[in-house]
Amino acid sequence: MDVLGLISTFIRVVENGSIAAAARAKGMSPAAVSQSLSRLETHLGVRLISRTTRSMTLTENGKRYFEKVRHIPHDIEIASQAAAFETKPQGPLCIATTAAFGRYVLAPLMPAFQNAFPDINIELISTDRNVDHRLEGVDVSIRIEAQLNDQLIARKIASLPFIFCAAPAYLNHAGIPQTPEELSQHACLVFRYPTDGRFLPWTFMINGQPVNAKLNPTFISDDIDIIAKIAANGGGIARLASFVAQPLINNGQLMPLFCSGHRGESKIESLPMNIYACVNERSALNSKVRAFIEFLERAM
Template sequence: MNIYELMRIFIEIVEAGSFSQAAENLQIHRPAVTKALQQLEQHCGVRLLHRTTRRINLTPEGEEFYRNSKPLLEQTDDLLGSFSTDRALCGQLRVDMPVAIASLLVVPNLPDFYRSYPGVEIILSSSDRRRDMLRDGLDCVLRVGALEDGDYVARKMMNVRLVTCASPAYLAEYGTPETLDDLQHHQGVNWFNISSRQIMPWVFQSSSGIEEIHLPGKLVLDNSEVYVSAGLAGLGLLQGMDFFLRPHIATGRLVEVLPNNPVPARTLSVLYPHRHISPKVRVFTQWLETLLKVLC
């Protein structure tokens, strides 16, 4: 095999998480995958992976090789594709985004994307936890809010409006808060940030600036869909993305509160593991940006 193919197999091993899955994805025999890695390690003169019977882990040299070889391979594919008579985009695109954005915005509109790019296969993971793009082999990630320091390239897509609300049953029992001082008599469904291991404060705009408040509550969650379910069940006030809560407000299942103390908007960003952006990633993020501006 040439070095180009060895690199491709190595990247597939890392992103698939196993030799067997990599062989299946590439439609080659399992021994060929093992031999390819051995040849690549011999060529590099270092061990790239720690291998056990159950899992694989990148060595520090392997992480560096993966980080630099993936964009190089993508640029090579793009170059070769530019001379092809059939320039239709094809291949896998690995994306991660928050549950709310995936379930309410992206997935329902994916048929439109596939009509334009039928050859692209999207591997979409949706979670409200931070993902390691290098370790998980992701091409891009969507994130809402402040970004942590990391080895990635970030681009702002838009500002997302947030809203505070509660169910009619909750308001009937506890009353409707009219001021921020009233919140000391209320219950909040609190949000737990897995990355920081902290319960997130509630944020409001007031005449004196931005205020952070810690609401008492009996329930702390880290999943946005369960979070909304808790609010609908009357377990406390909610504070979240407007597009996620607005359908329930429109039907009367939730009621917006504290309109005079709006929640500061948060930034929606797209993150890339490196500066080289493949055509697949570029067309997907452009489509996504247009979609979000229309629907949000």
């Protein structure tokens, strides 16, 4: 008995809403679809769909079974494509990334990637808005944790530190905070996440426990480069990804804070920025996507 074929037919019936519609989608007769359902129900020993000449309704057993098996055909397709051997990754590769990560991390790496894989043609979408893989033809997206959702298969590829920092001129007149609690007494430059308007919290690990610092937001922006420039010009304290902050620290425009890690009896650490490579669950991890993800992991 071809159980996978019976399951595929059952899924088509549920997704199309009727036996007739499923038959058209599969290129089968309605009678053959109905017989497949009956064979599957006999195999399982339960009724999956209550059907009359005018309507059909999933039973409770049918609902539970559908939730368990609905991904099987797709998973088989992904496994088949992943197993296919491609000697040379090639063709168009559309990558979506957050604006700052694209500007500071991906862009400098792209020439080396293209040298390693000259037959891959890259399109890079750099934006902080939510990108729809299917509608926009995105093969892989690079996302931070706040952007993840259940529609994506995510693979963590790196953890990068956040750095709390301010310009020497600001610290000279406002003082240097020694604990996260003191941030409420300072001018804080806060990033507002553009997709949903949230402030990304300033989270510390204090003695192994996560603590969100109470802030005094004196400036808010959805552009991290603007925040970095305001901080470098003495506007206040910013929390920046290391790839944004470090060049400004190296040239003396910013000074890092809380970098000793210990204050009295407390150990203070900043939570890192976790970076994920994501593919749509309806897309295969083909050779060019795998090549890019593995290249980025090695580079980082």
